[in-house]
Amino acid sequence: MTLSSLFLICPSACAFSLAMATRGGPAALLLAGLLMLAAPARAAGGDPAPQGESQQEVFDTMTTTRVERILRSFSDVKWRELDNNAYLIQLNDGLKMRLVKRDKSLMLAAAWGGQRLTLNRVNEWNRAKRFAKAYLDNENDPVLESDYELTGGVTEQNVKEWMKTFVYFAKEFQKYLNE
Numbered sequence: 324m325t326l327s328s329l330f331l332i333c334p335s336a337c338a339f340s341l342a343m344a345t346r347g348g349p350a351a352l353l354l355a356g357l358l359m360l361a362a363p364a365r366a367a368g369g370d371p372a373p374q375g376e377s378q379q380e381v382f383d384t385m386t387t388t389r390v391e392r393i394l395r396s397f398s399d400v401k402w403r404e405l406d407n408n409a410y411l412i413q414l415n416d417g418l419k420m421r422l423v424k425r426d427k428s429l430m431l432a433a434a435w436g437g438q439r440l441t442l443n444r445v446n447e448w449n450r451a452k453r454f455a456k457a458y459l460d461n462e463n464d465p466v467l468e469s470d471y472e473l474t475g476g477v478t479e480q481n482v483k484e485w486m487k488t489f490v491y492f493a494k495e496f497q498k499y500l501n502e
């Protein structure tokens with residue numbers, strides 16, 4: 324980002340900061356940069372950006388309350404807690420998934436009992452696709468799984484997008500099973 328683009332974001336604070344910086348040398352320039360960063364973000368029309376959109380809480384530990392709030396946000400999902408760390412999720416179209424919660428990670432998995440898939444086809448899927456890995460479980464049923472690491476921080480929106488991505492790939496995998 325250039326100084327001129329920063330000026331467009333926060334013209335009043337930046338004008339003052341740049342004027343002071345040109346008189347005071349490197350220390351003043353550093354202060355000017357800090358003032359620019361501290362200025363409230365502005366939307367395209369010059370109004371402050373809505374708080375909910377620009378400043379979602381960043382977290383690195385998943386709580387039961389947070390998981391359930393995220394699950395309730397989806398209108399096409401039924402879910403129930405299996406135990407303190409796992410949930411059974413069912414979409415309106417019948418797709419079932421299991422969500423496993425750990426403090427610093429999440430895992431989504433979907434299994435297709437009674438469907439047969441060769442290891443060669445599983446390997447083809449894994450070579451061609453990202454974000455969700457396939458394998459055969461102990462009964463040779465196909466399973467699709469995705470892990471999500473929270474270390475470093477995420478928002479609820481990030482988690483929702485990861486879940487939507489998994490659902491997309493689960494539906495693609497279901498089609499793949501029928502090919």
